[in-house]
Amino acid sequence: MGLTGFFLITFLIVHCLINSMIFFNDGGQTFNHWAHFMGTNLIIRIMEIGLFVFLLLHIIQGLMLWQQNKAARPIAYAVSHPERNSAWYSRSMGLLGTLILLFLVLHLYHFWVPSRFGGMASIQPLEPVSLSDYANQEAHNLYREMQIVFQNVWVVIIYVFGVFSLCWHLMHGFQSAFQTFGINHKKYTPIIKTIGMAYSIVICVLFALMPISIYMGWVN
Amino acid sequence: MEHYNMNLTLKVWKQKNSQSKGSFETYKVNDISSEMSFLEMFDVLNEQLVHDGKEPIAFDHDCREGICGACSMYIDGQPHGPWQQNTTCQLHMRAFKDGDTIVVEPWRSSAFPVIKDLIVDRTAFDRIIQAGGYISVNTGNAQDANNLPIKKQDADDAFSAAACIGCGACVAACKNGSAMLFVSAKVSQLALLPQGQPERETRVLNMVTQMDKEGFGNCTNTYACEAECPKGISVANIARMNKEYLKAGLNTKE
Incomplete structure (x- = not known):
């Protein structure tokens, strides 16, 4: 769980960093350049397969844990106050994970499926760009796709909700991964926990700002 | 700390043996001193039950000074009750108020099957x-302190x-x-x-x-x-x- 989770945490950094290029407010020029790099670079494409494998493993491990842990307590307590001993999001990783997965299905349908298998309805060829490496190829205008998708206020709401679920999932997951690897240190664990909190909040605020900014017309 | 007496309602898990199903039973205990321990309160209740010709509640206990690990009650939604770093035997009745209803269950785990009432097999x-x-x-005899x-x-x-x-x-x-x-x-x-x-x-x-x-x-x-x-x-x-x-x-x- 920790190992696969950590891979996904690393992926989110790259994903968030590249998507944040839209905040340059240059009509998506920088963003599209890097999106194209990610979509065509061989190493990245191999890592993409790894990403799906790790995601799948993460889900399978989660389901196995859920099933085994349910069997470990066949009779529930009549009265229980877990809020007195642990954080709600640490106890709700399965629920938060399911919400993220539901969001992910929609998210992949919006961006990943059309960019891989065609069908990006309103794709226009990119404006001439400075880099020669894709001057002759047809490049997907993912930025334009974002603008189209985030016209719908309900989509924006679902995305923000999905990102919130992710935030809480990460708040527990980040520090939990270190504990699983056997790293719990008087000096370093408080630092790891602080970094985990900061990472979760920064990543998710940036992600949430993307659909909101496009919908509100703050970036174009 | 001021001493007071209290009347309580207890909802306690009763289960005949590991095979039977078990359910909650409600008991009333009166004039419980705030200076009693939680297990002493159970002693009072059990004396009362024996006196009335009913079966007492089975619960684990041994040293009653918080060091043996025998006591094991899930009290009002928490193991060993509401106090921090404290065992059931060291939980005192001043943790409760007059008129409180207290729910007491055994540890719930498939690895700890209930033997009887609040006793689980650990x-x-x-x-x-x-x-x-x-x-x-x-290891032999105790060595000189600085040998190791x-x-x-x-x-x-x-x-x-x-x-x-x-x-x-x-x-x-x-x-x-x-x-x-x-x-x-x-x-x-x-x-x-x-x-x-x-x-x-x-x-x-x-x-x-x-x-x-x-x-x-x-x-x-x-x-x-x-x-x-x-x-x-x-x-x-x-x-x-x-x-x-x-x-x-x-x-x-x-």
């Missing part, structure tokens, strides 16, 4: 200890881990019914000291294998165990065991 812990929670060498230099920090950590009384509150508190805090405390207290080194690797592997066999759940790091542990055993022990397990798994020659 021999799963004994079998985990038998799988490796010991040292096989004969041990880092102060290691001695302190080993001592803190050894404070575990094996009551099972960690399993009871964990939403997954995991026994990782108990097992990790027992692995740590020996892994940190020189006498534990020869069997360090086989110990952790065998104890974890036995833990899994007993049907405990998995640790998802909610740290509810640490918060509810009457001895304040740290989850740093769980991290240590994870590391020990990983290292032993990689090093083992079989």
